[in-house]
Amino acid sequence: MQARTTAKTIAGAALGLAMTALLASRPAAAQDKTVTMGAILPLSGLFSTLGPPERDAMQMAVEKINAGGGFAVDGQKYKLALKVLDDESTAATVGIAAFRQLVQVDNVPVLVLADNTRNYASLLQRFPLPLLNILDSTYPSILDVDKHVFLLRSDTPAYVPGAVWYLANVLHKKRIAWIGSAADPYSTGIETWVKKAAAEYGVEIVADVNYPPGTTNFSPFIQTAMAAKPDAIYLGGVTQEVLPVAKQLFQAGIRDLPVFHNSGATPTQAKQIIGEDLYNDVMATNYDFAGTLPETSDNPATKTFYKDFLARYKEYPDDLTMWAYDAPYVLIGAMQKAGSVTDREKIYQAMLTQTVPPETISGWMPADGGKLFHGRDAQTLSEGVRWCTATKTIAPAFLYFMDGLKVTDQKIVENGCGG
Amino acid sequence: MLQQALVNGVVLGALFALLGVGLTLVYGVMDVPNFAQAGVVTLGAYIMVTLHQAAHWPFFLAVAGGVVAAGLISVATERFAYRFVRTRPLAAPAVALGLLLILDNSALELWGGDHVSLTPPYGAGLIQLGGMTVPAVGVALVLTAAVSMLLLWLLLTRTGIGRAIRAVSQNPEAAATLGIELERQYVTAFFISGVLAGLAAFAYAPTYAVFPYMADGVIFDGFVVVILGGLGNVWGAALGGILLGLVESLSAVYVSAAYQTAIGFVVLLLVIVLRPAGLFATTARRVA
Structure with missing residues (x-):
């Protein structure tokens, strides 16, 4: 019995050595x-x-x-x-x-x-x-x-003007209130191109408000913006800047104006940041213009x-x-x-x-x-999406490409939410 | 426009007051600029979110849990840090800032950096007052601040606990001679301050979002309030909070939104130059 065990051990060791040698002898490229x-x-x-x-x-x-x-x-x-x-x-x-x-x-x-x-x-x-x-x-x-x-x-110039074009030519809004973040270069860049596009498409910027860094209470800025009686609101910044402002707009009773931004906020982020009970109502009037989405791709x-x-x-x-x-x-x-x-x-x-x-x-x-x-x-095509309250998600509203301030390759999606 | 700005200012001021009262209470008792209060607000808010959304506690029960937890966290800051620098007041600001970093980064480690939401059942509510619109969350904030300060005033003026805290605030050596246990008063003051931080979290989080640094900016407004009202002066902090809220709201609407916070600090500088003891200073030091 002892001899058989020893033999097994030796055989196992030999096999291990052989495997190691085999592996070591693989071509360098492998x-x-x-x-x-x-x-x-x-x-x-x-x-x-x-x-x-x-x-x-x-x-x-x-x-x-x-x-x-x-x-x-x-x-x-x-x-x-x-x-x-x-x-x-x-x-x-x-x-x-x-x-x-x-x-x-x-x-x-x-x-x-x-x-x-x-x-x-x-x-x-x-x-x-x-x-x-x-x-x-x-x-x-x-x-x-x-x-x-x-x-x-x-x-930036490849997608922001398309949002203003959509506001003017599809939603027929002509008075935009801008609320942005003074300290965020993403926001200030969007603001520059919203203004350029507004001038080009005959849209008036009736309020131009930028809140300072660290702001968490936007009520004075919302009040200033609303005093100009806008028919649409444009928010500057990234998701975590935009969604709290959208939430406070809703909490302040502003619930029927289209709210535009270029945040790329996903439904998951909206739910997490705004809250499960509120996000569908807050996002109901939101439009988000940025790159195309994988969800709506044909590829x-x-x-x-x-x-x-x-x-x-x-x-x-x-x-x-x-x-x-x-x-x-x-x-x-x-x-x-x-x-x-x-x-x-x-x-x-x-x-x-x-x-x-x-x-x-x-x-x-x-x-x-x-x-x-x-x-x-x-560069890719750009895409505007709108919120669909029935499905609590986003759907395409506008596909486009910008040639300077001229919209090309445009496709307006009339019924993106499917209902 | 003016009326709406005033209402917005009162809502903002109620938050500043709630934060300022907790800060001034601790300062009055221990001479500590408790920057860590911001971290207590943050942890309190996260605990409320966790109890409500992960443990599925009813909203107000989760809030109660978060408020108590905030009180206990505040006590822990006193027991594990501040008490060791009680006799070295110059070290207190550094300890306070260190504690703030520890608390904020604990939140970051435990819950991550994403913004999350604490949404009360009345989160979508609106209240019309004349021609003005007030969000229900704003009304809740004002009510929370008002009731908290009223209860604090009753506690400090009508109870033995309050009298003991005030005595320690005015003269700790004399208070000790009279048989008041100093340690207990320090712990009590920090617990009350933590509870106020928890209430601030409950009132503040639904208007914005919960994230690891959520109160780091607004805590500076709390300190402006403390200095405006007079260090250690609870009612001064309350009035200073409302005053600062009104100044910031009105300046944002009528001067420049971009300089809203800066104008608040200009007011602070004016007060420091013209009335260094604060707008509502009294001859005797007090926490009531």
Whole structure:
């Protein structure tokens, strides 16, 4: 018995050694190296509605890429990894530290950002690398910050004027009250283009109110805006700025005016921020104009993404989740074109001329020669959505593309809510 | 327009008063600028949301739970931090700021950074007063502040607990000589202050949202109120709160919305220069 046990042990050890030797003798190319893309996102703080879905969407893409065997650059196979650091919505301090960690310490070849790009301008000059922003459409454009900045979404002038056009020509409203956030460049950029579009389309801005940072009681601003007797209200800012104002508008009894914004708020976020008992009533008059939504896309790959994301995260994916999902494919495409996973300058040069990666789902409208970036801005159609009280969700109201202040490729959806 | 601005100012002022009274009570007893009160408001609000939405407690029971919890958290700040710097008042502001960071980041760690909502059953209600419209949540805020301050005044003036707190506020050594237990009064003052923070959370959260830094901005208005009213002066804080609310509301409508908060601080500077002891200062120090 003792002898048999010893023999089994020896045989097992020999088998183990043989397996180890076999594994060690695999071709070098089969031992995939890993390329890490860095990202700085607002996972907490004021802009925390933005960061987590972007992280989740990028992670989905990374997992799909790796499940498909990774990607090859210059004959070498690689796996992709994603390292996300939280800037806590304070880019000037926490974000800067995160930049140093990813770019100087971790030495990532490319960096993904979501907001506050101007905070990184001086660091970007000292440590140049391709920087792909998947959200920051403030005005003046962040593309002015540094030549290494790319924007993976349509910039402010590409979607804000369409909202004013819709107000004037579809809802026939001619008196807008603006309520925005004085400290948020996203809000002030929207305000600039609302005013330009209003002048172009014969709409009057009857009230122009910007609340200071840290405001939580908007009643004086709402009162000032309503004193001008507007027939529509335009709110500036991101989801966590816009929805509390919308809530206080409703609580103040303003319940029959259309409320426009460019927040990209999802039904889940509306429910969470406004509250389960109120959100459907508050959102009833809301219109949100930004990028196209996966929910309303005809592209099968986009529809699959929509279903997978919703099933996995129990959260409606919106435009920014599509852009985030596409980011890894864009960066891989650039590295493949550059023939390098480490040379930041080569990857940057490749990004300038790369074509639209076929795996992307956002519906990028290519520039001349099929290039992804128009200069350094990737563009899609824009979409206005309205709230549907029966289903407590959003539905398309308007699809469009802006050529300057001229609306092109427009499609007005009369019955988006289906009833 | 003026009437509506006045009503808005009273609603805003009621919140400032509610925060200011809790701050001035603690300052009166212990000379501590209790910045951590903002963190207590935040944790109280999160506990209410959790009890109501996750544990499915009825709304007002969840609020009661949150208010009591806020009182206990406030006591914990005294027991675990402030009492060690009681004899070193110069260290108190640093401790207070440190506590605020701890409480805010505890909320961030426990509940995450997303905004969530505390919605009362009357959240959509509107009340018409003449030609003015007042949100039900605003009326609730004013009523909460008024009832809280009335009860606090009765507690401080008509009960042995209140007399003991006032005695410690005026002269702790003399109070101790007379047999008043100082430790108990400190704990009691912090508990009351925490309960007021919990009530502020209940009144304030439904108008905006609950998130880890929800009260960090508004607590500075609370301190303006404390200085306007005279340090340690409860009624002064109440009146100072209403005054500041009116100033901010009227200036937003008639001067510039962008300078609403700044104008409040201009008033503060004027008071510090012209009447350093506060608008409602008395010759004797008191917390009632």
